[in-house]
Amino acid sequence: LHPFDADTRLEQTGADAYKTELSNRWSRLGGGPLGGYSLAVCIRALEAEVPHPDALSVSATFMRQAMVGSAEVSTSKIRVGSRFSTAQASLLQNEKELLRVVATFTDFDKLEGRTLMFNEAPPPSPPESAFEPFADDRGPLVDIADRIDYRTTEPVGWYSGRPAGKHEASFWMRFREERPHDAAALAFFCDAAAPIVLELGAIDSRTLDLGVHLRARAASGWLACRVCTRHVIGSFHEEDFEIWDSSGALVAQSRQLALLAGI
């Protein structure tokens, strides 16, 4: 079993109730499971709740930091229609809710209409000059860098203690061990890179909400990613994230609002 599947596996304990084990293999910089990993677990549970195959819109609100260990997921249908279905999931530990997710599903086989793009696709795979910035001395990123192959063409300044002063970046990611880029994986990847505000001197960033729009089913191979923060205002910043697959299609787009420390 792929580690991402092993670590998002759910055991049903009742109608709309599951238990799971949050592992230490998908940790955030400040320690503890990444928000996007907790979200992936919830997407798994939601997929079991609705008849439509494709998550389209996923709105996650984070209340508490998850911890490694057992957790419960409860789900409920909100509406099942012919074209869309909407359901909710809550992730709990010790009977306290960590994360609430409302998601709408559809069937991407039924997409129709023109595609109009006003945003240039990034290069679909890393150029020769790209490198693994966390290959040696991974420090606090050891858990996740063991699992994700991350490539960039520019040095990661904050990682060597010299924030680069930039608010946007492009890079590539993929699981080290290949696995389909389904909605759970894409939502995870939207939150899997270190926040770009670290390049502005922040020392941490805590996700308050994360909205993910899945735009197409993703091909295998590299995921070309772009991240951008345009506004840091009084402790809060948004972070926009785009993921393009190896065929050059935009497959996920997310925005999060996060609380930062250190600026």
Place this chain on the structure above:
Amino acid sequence: LHPFDADTRLEQTGADAYKTELSNRWSRLGGGPLGGYSLAVCIRALEAEVPHPDALSVSATFMRQAMVGSAEVSTSKIRVGSRFSTAQASLLQNEKELLRVVATFTDFDKLEGRTLMFNEAPPPSPPESAFEPFADDRGPLVDIADRIDYRTTEPVGWYSGRPAGKHEASFWMRFREERPHDAAALAFFCDAAAPIVLELGAIDSRTLDLGVHLRARAASGWLACRVCTRHVIGSFHEEDFEIWDSSGALVAQSRQLALLAGI
């Protein structure tokens, strides 16, 4: 009473239960109450639920089109902490849920940290050359154009049957009758302009989700707005919206995913 206050007024009918009357004064292009108007009603109810004064993050998922007439709102607390509180609201008509909102509140008086902006503020008020595009022959916009003063410096192509082919626009909005720009009003304004995809030839756009980030308390006066859609993919498009107040501060930022017709 300001019409926006009259039309978002709630009557408490029980613990965490309200009734309201959705008016015909804030209608969308295709008819029926605007999504942002329904959302404003829910924000009102959420404000009564939580101790923190300022909505910070509002995630709305739309399941059904609201109709003019009576509606119910039910709310529930999710978490009340020292710095943030999170609650949920549902809007129902005829016992069917139209809209679910999860929102996190904080206290903007306690904001601290630097402000770093990587996005240019638009002109805070309309220049001399700006005009009211819907001043005459408002057609389907009559309800809302009676309530909102909308100014632009560029012709609105779709309105005269000649879509301009553009995917972004800047303009100014305010209530015709002045009223504070609180979170409910800002969330409403994020959805109050005609979708920019109409300039790409779409004939309608139906909001599936709307995430609003409130970034500061807003000054009175004009609201400078920017809208942008970068990706229309197989019937779906995102729409990003920014609202800047008359002091030049970014006060709200939203993204919605919508289903379009006609392209």
